[in-house]
Amino acid sequence: MLAARVLLTGLAALATSAAVSTSPSRPAPRRVDVVIEGHFGSFAPTEIKANYGDTIHVTLKAMDSAHGFRVEGKNVDITAYPGMPAEASFVADWQGGREWFCTFECGPQHGTMSGMVVVQKRD
Numbered sequence: 108m109l110a111a112r113v114l115l116t117g118l119a120a121l122a123t124s125a126a127v128s129t130s131p132s133r134p135a136p137r138r139v140d141v142v143i144e145g146h147f148g149s150f151a152p153t154e155i156k157a158n159y160g161d162t163i164h165v166t167l168k169a170m171d172s173a174h175g176f177r178v179e180g181k182n183v184d185i186t187a188y189p190g191m192p193a194e195a196s197f198v199a200d201w202q203g204g205r206e207w208f209c210t211f212e213c214g215p216q217h218g219t220m221s222g223m224v225v226v227q228k229r230d
């Protein structure tokens with residue numbers, strides 16, 4: 108019983124300190140790690156969310172044929188092959204949505220392969 112009470116008190120303290128250190132109005136820049144799977148015709152997931160100033164680290168995995176990943180307006184262009192993931196890091200230095208798309212001619216559905224990086228303003 109006492110052990111349970113001590114545990115609960117500790118959890119409450121942790122929750123309080125977490126709330127203080129991660130103020131929602133001004134989150135510190137962070138590293139956002141995302142694993143994106145390229146399948147014939149689509150990526151999974153199709154959205155990356157970040158805050159302005161975050162560093163986004165993408166690991167692209169090719170699940171069937173090779174697939175590419177290029178972000179509109181950024182110097183990011185990688186190609187992954189089955190069993191050979193590719194990685195890239197870039198800073199979310201814009202606000203709003205920016206499309207990413209496949210840059211490898213992977214098949215008839217190639218033109219449909221895209222996603223969106225959505226960057227929220229940091230107040």
Ligand SMILES: [Cu+2]
Pocket residue numbers: 174175209210211212213214216217218220
């Ligand atoms: Cu493609």
